Every structure is written in C-alpha cells, then in structure tokens.
Amino acid sequence: MMFRKIALTLLTATLGTSGAYAKKAPKFEQAHQLTSEQAALVQKSIGQEKILIKAIQQRTPLVETYIQDTRPDVKLYQIPVGDQYTLSRVDFGKGFFDKTYETKDSANKKGWFKGSLASITGITKALGLDKHFTYNPTGFMQMMFLDPTGFDQQHYVFSYVRREFLGSVRTWVFDVHPKVAGMGRFYGRIWIEDQDGNVVRFNGTYTGPKSEDDSRYYFHFDSWRMNVQPGIWLPVAIYVEESTRDGEKQVGLKAQTHFWGYSLKLPTRDSESVSMKVDDAEDKSEDSTDVSPLQASREWVLQAENNVIDRLEQAGLVAPLTPNGFETTVLDQIVTNLVVPNNIALSLPVHCRIMLTDTVEVTTVGNTILISKGLIDTMPRNEATIASVISMELAHIALGHHIDTRYAFNDRLMFPDESSFRRINMNHNDHDNQEAAAKAQQYLDASMYKDQLSTAGLYWSQLASRGGVLKALNTPKLGDSLLKTDGTPWMATIAHSAPKLNWDDLAQIPALPLGSWLKTDPWDDHVHQLNAKLYAPLNPRDKMPLEVTPVYFRLQRYDEAQSQAANAAAAKPNPGAAAPANPPAAGDPPAQPTGQPTGGTQPPAGTDQPVPSQAEGPQPQQTGGTPNPQQ
Template sequence: MIFRNKTTAALLLAFFATGTLPAVAGAPIFSKKKDKNKDAISSQKLSANQNALIDKAILREKDVIKALKERTPLVETYIQNMKPDKTVIQVPESDQHFLGRVDFDKVIDDDTYKSGGSQKKGVFKQSSSFLGGLSTVLRLNFHQAGFVQMILVDSNGFDRQHYAFGFVRNEFLGGVPTSVFDVTPISGKRSVGRFFGRIWVERNDGNIVRFNGDFAGSEQTVTEYYHFDSWRTNVQPNLWLPTSFYVEESDSRSSTKTLKFKAINHIWGYVLKVPNTEAENTSLDVVGATDVSNDAQDVSPLGAQREWVKQAEDNVIERLFQAGLLDAPSDFDKTLSDLANNILIYNGIQLSRPIRVRTLLTEPLESLAIGNTIILSKSLIDTTAIVTQDGAQQMGNLNAVLAFQLAHVILGHRLDTKYAFSDSLLFPSTSVFKKIPMHHTDADNEAAAKRAVELLSAKELAGGQPYFGLYLQQLQQRAKALHSLTEPTIGDGLIKNDKDHTFWMQAMVAKGGKLDQADLKQQAAVPLSSFLRYDPWTDQVIALHSAFEPLLMPADKMPFEVEPVYLKLSYYKAPVQPTIAPAPATDGTAGATAAPPPADATTGTAAPPAADPVTNQPTAQPQPPQ
C-alpha cells in the first residue's frame, strides 16, 4: 500500500522549497517587468468617504497582524504543475502537498524592508524549508517576501506614505458590501517587493476581505512575483482572518495560454484545542441532574471489552480534533453517518454501536476507520460530489467509500487498545501523524475491499456501483501525475499499487462503463473544493450550495484539479444559544427516575432495553446538492 512510512518523509515537509517550481530551461521563471510609468493610478480622485474608508483599512490591517501573531493555525498548500493537452487544453503533470502548523509570531517579520528591499525572492523561491515535524513543533522560518505576503498586504508599511490608492467600484462579495481600490507603491519609497494590485474593503468597518496582485513593485531590475488572490472570512465580530489564497502563473511562451502551475493554500484551526491537565481534577455540579447510578445495569465481559475499545477510539478522535486535523461535529457528518448506517441496514447487519462519520480536513484522497468512527478526507468527498438532478451519482460514490471502511469495522480490524490509556496520547499536536499510525495492513485492506463489494451488492445500493467505477477510471488516468494527492497522510488511500495504479476496490472499475473525456454528458469526477467549505475558526465543514454550471467543452470537467477561490462572504453571526425550557411544576413527582426494565420471566434478570428504531429502518437519504 502507499503510506508515508519513512521517518525522514514524516519529519520534514518542504513548504515552498527552492526548486519547487523550476523555470523552463533557458528562460527565467519570471519574464515580465513592471512598467514604472504605471505607478500613478489613473482612477478618479477619492471622495471624503473613500479616504475615510482607506484610513480605516490601514488601521484594521494592523489589528489583523496583531491577531495573527497570537495564533498557530494549520496551513496546507497543494500545488499542481501543468502541461498542455490536445483534448482539454492542459492537465496536471506533477503535484506537491505540504501540511504543517505555523507559529505566525515567528513568521511575521517587522524588519522586512529595513535592508533596502533588495531581496529578489519570489513567493515560492528561496524559502527555507517548512518544518512539518511530526515529533517537533512546526514553524515557518523564511523571509516575509514568501508565504506571509500572500496573507498580509504589507506587514510593515501599509500606509499612505508607501502606497497610493485609487477607487475602482463598489461590489458585493456574497452578502458583504465592499469598495474596490487599486493599490500601487509610491516611487522612491523602496517599492521593490511591496504590494501591487487591488483590495476589497468591506464598507461597514473598513476590513480588507480580499486582495490580489503580486509583489513586484515598480523597479524594472526586479522580475515579477507570482500572482495570487487572497481571501479572508469574518471569524469573530469585526475580525477577518486569512482563509485561502489561490496562486497561478501562465507560460508566456505557450500559444494556448497554458499555465505553468496553479496552487491553493488553506488556513484553519485558529482556535486549536489544547489538552488542559488541570481539567482532570475539576469537579462539576450538574444542576437539575438526578443520580441514577444505582439503577445502571452491570456490564458483561463482552460489553466491557467493547467499552474499552470505544474508550481508545474516543481518545484518538479527540486528539485528532485537538490537533486541528479533524472537523468539529457537523450536520453534514450526521448525513454521512446516516448513509453508513443505512448500508448496514440494507445488508441486515446490526452492530453493538452505531457508526459515526467525521471529516479529515486535508487534501489527500484517503479514509480510515477508528473503532466505529469512519473518517473521510475532505477532498475525497469533494471530488466524488458530481451534481445530478436526483443526486444518485454522489450518493453512489459516497456509499462506496463508506463501505470500504465499514467493512473494516465489520471484520474487526480495530485500533490498538493501548490508546485507551490517556498517557498514550500525551504528546504535542504536531506529533499526531507519527504517534498514531492508523492505516490498515495490506491483508486487511484486501479483505475489506472484498467485503465492501459484497455490501454494495444489496439491491438498494447496486445501482450506484457504476458511478464509483467511473470515478476510479478517471483517477487511474490522472494518478501518475497526482502522486501527492493519492498518497494518504494517516489512513488508507484508494490506490493499492503505485506502479500500475490499481485500486483496493479494483473490482468496481469494470462496473463503470467506458470513460470518455469528450462526452459532455459524462462526468466521472469534479475539481477539488467542489462541495465542502469549512469555518477556519470552528473547523466545522459546511456543504456548498453552488449554482449549476453546464459543461460546454471537455476542458470544463477539470477532474481532481486545483481551481480559483471564490468565497461567498458573510458577516459573523453568533451561534444561537439553545432555549432553556422552564422547570416543571413541583407536584410530588419531580426527581423521579425512570423505572428499570422489567425482569425476564424465565431468567429473573432485567431485560435489555428496546432496540433503537433507527437500527431497524433506514434513515431518509440525504437531499442532492442544490
């Protein structure tokens, strides 16, 4: 199987290392030069209100810098290098994936321009390694002209002394009203490396919510930086923090306008949970609770064993969430849980505990089972989310990926119960990959794949098999170029053999019919980030409600590809607090507890509680995406 089993690969991930995106032989990687005659902005003169909004934006940007320096979120970057293609214009040629936790206080450098601004470092060039240590704290240590300039307009000099502003238009980004301004560095103010582009400023409080351009400045002696488009979201009242940015650069020598590369960066986990050792000794009095400990049933040896496994499962799930890798429980996770439990019902299988499903917030296509909890990566969910009128294709794909891990649960391929001991999980969040290897053995995956095909043969599920077979065919066609996307981080990948790119569930491929890239009625897989987005503050995933876009040519399909970011922005809304029901009137029955189950007439022991109806009837199928 494919898994990062080498310690060196696990201990060091190069974020934007030198040579990541090599130049074409015989030509510089950047060829265009800034025209110094374009320093002056040709837009109309700013009004008093527009000047006031710019002043607000300058002050608010300082607040953003201060807030970032107090955070250590997770940062993930995925890069696809492109090549021309006769059928679809361009396709990925190779890819790279980087994941780590960033201490922004160590990254944001207030002395960026004090040396005279002579550094000639591009966004991905000359950056020091991104220490993705799985046993050490992850940090980024490189010049601000690299990563930080993609999330901050200018951490040391975003003011009227260094920049000129010109009004462009008013525009809504989702539900947020913004004013758009062109921004250029003022000549003679060491403009090399400063921001050159456009900003979107929300009109209520003056926060910059989007900006795009590059950092070339106006000196003709300095080549351009890569172009980028950076977005922020309103995570707390009047606090907009970086969420995603998209980067691309065209090949100027290509007659078909083929890109050299495109990349996406995501930031989340601004409020990562840290275990509190003092909490273990904290005593809580629960108001209104009744002590029914004397009425609790005894636990059988088999029940004790299952509780022990569940304790290990809960410990690992909690640790993954604290490390920022796992989403907070969401409504979409409940939908996936219903799908998984329906598969059991259709096959007449009843487990001791219901199946839970959570989302791994990372790009690689992978899944895993931890006890009775199944985890699917966000990109695995995204790329299988083909929109159809009845939603059958998306449901068929999700049933298939769930069935693979569900088979592991049924076959008893369980987690090491040593994690039931809390001290086994006392390690830094950044060590989570190394300390908890959760991938299954090749033998277990072989057995699970065979069992999964049997599960999907139930009459209610058989109709979805061709969809997943087609998905695997599309992935097989792109797998050689997308090694980083198909290589799992902590769980099980889809690919069994990276030499011939066969799958664990290879038996499904033949059920998918023939893949035809030119057939606009057939779409086997969709681009990354097609279905889910997440809240970078709470880490909850949310299903998108995108407008339907018809395919007009084969190039519109873009399976497994990185695409530009365009967020539907909105203002922060505080979570709705649940309404507390009024206390019932005291009539002598308050505080009474439920009677224990009646005794079995033949044994004299308490009868087991009635079965939950959900284990006997399938839940309603989720609605197709709108």
C-alpha cells in the same frame, strides 16, 4: 520551479539638438486624485490592517497549501502533471516582521515568518509532509497580508476604481502600487468594505527588488478574508496561478491555501486534565451488571477510539459534529442503507466524521468512519459513489480491523509532541484492505445501490487515471489511500464495471474539482454543505476532475450569515426523518427504537443479536442531500 518574464525593451527618445538621453518610463499607471470620502476610507483601512495583524498574532490557525503543476492541453486547456502538499499549524505571535524574503525556491532561512518556522514545521513534520517539498510554504502564507510593516499612504499610492458588491457586502475598489521600489511591496487591487474599512480581498503580487512585477520572487495571487466573528475579518483562502515559458515548454501552477482553526488554542499537556460536573446525575451503580471480558475488550477499543478522535478534533484535523449536519443527514444515512439490507451485526452504532484535509483518504477509528474533506469534495453528487467508499470502511469495522488499542493510554497522544503524533497508526495493512474490499462488494451487491455501481466505478477509474501525477493528493496523511501502491483502486471490481472514461461525454461526471461539496468554518472548524447552484459542463474543459480551481466567496457580514444559517436550519427539508438534534457519538447508549425510519441512526446496538429486519428497524432511504449534477 523558476518563473521568468520576458524583459520589455524600453526605447529611448532623442530630445534637443545637442545630445540625447533616455527618458525612464513610469512603472505604474498615473493615479487619480482621491476625494475626501475615498481618502477617509483608505485611511480607515490602514488602521484596520493594524488591528487585523494584532488579531492574527493571537491565533494559531492551521494552514494547508495544495499545489498542482500544470501544462497546456489541446482538449482540456491545461492538465495537472504533478502536485505538492503541506500542512502547518502556525503561531503568528512568535513574529513575522522580518522584511527580507528569499526567492520562492530557496531554503527557509529568512522571511516574514522567520520566528514562526518551528511552529510551521510542527504538523507538517509530524505527518511526514516535509519530504521532497521544494516550494517555500511561508511564501504562500505571506499572501494573507498586504504589507504587515508598511501599508500606509507614505509607502503606497491609492487610485479609486469603482464600487462593487462581493456577495451582500458593498466594497470600494482601489488599485494600489508602492511609492518607492522595494522587496515585497504589494502591487495590485484591493476591495475595502464600506462600513468599517476592512480589506476583504486583494489581488495581485509583490514587487521584486527592481521591478514592479518580478516573478522570480513572487507568484500572482487572489487573497480573501471573511467576517468570522463580530467585527473580526480574517484570512480564509488564497488562490495562486502562474504560467510562463520554460524554453520551448509552457509551464504553470495552480494552488490553494486554506486557513482554519482560528479559535484553537495551542494544545498543552495541561489541557489533558479536564474535570466535568454533571448536574442532576442519578446514581444507579447498584443496578449495574458486571462487565464480561468481551464487553470489556470492546470498551477498551472504544476508549482508544475516543482518545484519538478527541485529540484530532482538538488539533483541528477533524471537524466537530454539526447538529443535523452533513455527517448525520447524509453520511450516517448511507451507513444505514448498507447496514440494514446486509443484516450487519454491530456492537455499537457506526458514525461518520470529516477530516479537514484536502487529501483523498479514509479510515476507521473504532466504530467511527473518518472521511477526508478532499475525498467528499471530489466525489460526484450521487450516493452510490459515497456508498462505495463507506462500504469498505464498514467492512473494516465488521471484520474487526480496529485501531491499535495502545491509544487507550491517553499519554500516547499528547499533542504537539511530534514523535507521539507521528506514531498514530490509523491505516490498515494490505491484507486487511483486500479483505475489506471483497466484503464491501458483497454489501453493495445487496444494497439499494446495486444498480448504480457502474456509475460509482467512474470515480475509482478517474482516481486511478490521475493517481500517477497527483501523488500528493492520493497520499494519505492519517488514513488509507483509495489506491494500491501500484496505482490500481482497491475497489477494482467496481472500477472495471464502469464505462470507459470519455471526456467528450458531457453527461459522464467521474469526479469533481476540489471544493465542490463542503465548506469549513474557519473559526470553529465545523463543516457545512455548499449552497451553490449546479451547472452541467458545456465542454470537456468544464469537468476539471480532482483539480485546483480559483476561489470565490459571496461575502456576508457575521450577523447576516448567522441569521441566514438559523433560518436555513429551521426550513431545511427533512431527508426521510429528522436526525436527532444531538446525534449520539460512537459508543453512546443507543436510543430506544421507535419503529420509524430515522436519518443518520443505525439499528439498535449493544448486543450480539442479529440486526432487526427492515420491517422492525430503520429503513434504507435516499438522503435527499445528493442531487444529480445534470439537474
């Protein structure tokens, strides 16, 4: 898509009596002279930018960009009309110092990331995400840098604006423009934190070859960095927004780019050979019983499951488990709320994990339910909606729709071997999905959520309503879509039970914008529930279901953030009963039942006997982690 600005006509002024000449208007606003203190902070920031570039060159983060094309709408201001998605793992150590940069709709032939293109296409190709991609993904990644080759006072003019707090971090704000016209020079505003001189946010665009604002080449963006480790600030998110007229139509786009996995190392085959020492282990081999063929088959499935989960976690695609985190205190408890009243017999406990992608998808790997961050983020804050998704995956497990056991052979999952990674098959076929949907409806009808299913159905209806234009968002990369190939939801009965979608009914919240539930730690990939105030919409434009929105961070310094996290964990209210500090992974021996409800724990497993009655085992309960958005 090409965005063009209407050229401004510069009027010439006639000076003198003998002739006239055109006086060239200044491109940039006159800069204010910096004080010695301001100049010292600017110089410190220039040095910190060089340190940041060296730090990034040692990392291989994942980079996810999701783009929504938009058009104006009378009622909703603007609505999405198409989308695109790309996922990359980039080795910045291979270089990004080419100064030339192609137009944003050109092929990836040159650019600042020329040396990294092979790495950029790694995960993208492995997941089949490179098909029909028309935007230049490196152009979105470039926005994590101000200017990696020339950010200094020889190339830029700095003008002080004010002081401003971004969260608890005090910053000094400067307007910046290049002294000399050139391709790819930054033009906009920067925020410099006052302790070490790190640029923590910059907002603007890059200059074209002739003018200061040439959108034929660059979008406008808002780029954020975070203090991820002591003394280390790294890029975490970028928001892009652009709009213009294309003939008689006004067109635009909104996009988010997220970075995570900074502590990941490039996977190698050597990483597969791991030795483990267990201290104080007691040999009880003589007490072991023989393994039956049925149990051996289950162990084989479990081995395949563990191999896949471990590989995806090492690749930065699945979040590590957080003790007492969202997965155990909310998602696992919802599993219990479905298992107990339905007396579902399970060979092993069922647990939930979070895929870190923004795509709306879900699947099962053995007895582990994988739910994408994008799916969690866009669901309204009520347990019934989450339960409607989990119930279908629980049905897959109960019906024996397990992962292909060929992955019990670990050599099939040697990442980053693209052909092996591409062959990971974690999606279910249509027959299995149809069967699971019917069984899931039975589970919900017998659960504590049976009277809330019409509310849950709103999400499925909204997903189907926008599924036709948000195809990339609803195209699974690893698992199953919630929609059939014809665009109708798998849980059609729930969707049909929902009231009609009504934009004017402000109490009706069918779906939320992306990023509404969870945040990802960009350093270690753990996910945490947002600690944000909930606001009821004031008008239909505030709903923004499944949409991209601007990003904004209340920045904290690393030590302060760690201290607050520790205090929050210590003071966190108990949602029923505390989950274990180290929740057992799928396949671990079940803990002995205590007779008391335990959040995030299934009934005792390991036998083929029916699940204990509600009076004997864990009880269904509200998790306490899903407040009503109208509060």
